[in-house]
Amino acid sequence: MTMQLIDNDPDGIRICRVEGESLLTVVVPRDKLAEAKRLPYVPERGVYYLLDEDHGVLGRVYAGQTTQGLARLEAHKAKKEFWNKAVMFLDTDINIDRDVLDVLEAKVIDYVRRNGSYETDNTFLPGPHVNPYKEQRVEDLHSSILFRMKVLGYDLDREETVPVVGNTLFHTTRNGVQASGRYDTATGRFTVIAGSQVDLDRNIIKNQSAVAVRRHLFGERAGKEQLPDDIVLSSPSAAAVFVLGGSQNGWTEWVSDQGKTLDEVYRNKEHMNE
Structure with a gap:
């Protein structure tokens, strides 16, 4: 897995690739969205997570799909206040066709609704038709997405139980x-x-x-x-x-x-x- 840091900022925009896979991962801090939209050669089809994230701890997660690439985040920036970071998994329509995209979205939404100790804004679970010839493609994509999220420090499975201290x-x-x-x-x-x-x-x-x-x-x-x-x-x-x-x-x-x-x-x- 290779990671590109835009402006050499580890807390800024990050672009991640895995050798042998066409899927592109883009990590976008909320305040860097305008800059991220100027990135060249970014595919437009895929799924994404909006995260309320702090030190790798996820307080709230929203999952969805996009056919507009990074531009999809503009609407969420205007309407959803909770998120401070977005992680997008994008590819071309040749590699992720409409059927695969719909089923993959349903899978990532179902996953965040059932796992982890974070909240989610996903109240509706889509129920698209599953083409049996494309099931393995969806499984492979979802496995890659979960792997990449963990490598980035966002574990969608993690349950938080460690005690806390503080003053204010x-x-x-x-x-x-x-x-x-x-x-x-x-x-x-x-x-x-x-x-x-x-x-x-x-x-x-x-x-x-x-x-x-x-x-x-x-x-x-x-x-x-x-x-x-x-x-x-x-x-x-x-x-x-x-x-x-x-x-x-x-x-x-x-x-x-x-x-x-x-x-x-x-x-x-x-x-x-x-």
């Missing part, structure tokens, strides 16, 4: 819930503090590990319950989902005593330099 306290008061927690910049994990309220009336859309923790702590109870002990979640979004239910963006949901969101404190350079 963050809060959420949405829907009358009073909850607090701390973020660990070294691991990307978030601890919800004992005494925080958990809204058990709102079901969790995804993140089965958070569902299991709720069930272990509270059984079948309803209403707002206090957390008896500190609990560690894999990301700020997973922590927000744990206490609030539904689907949440923890980077904007958790707010410090100074009124700064977690994103403003730790990820938004403009705010960090103020």
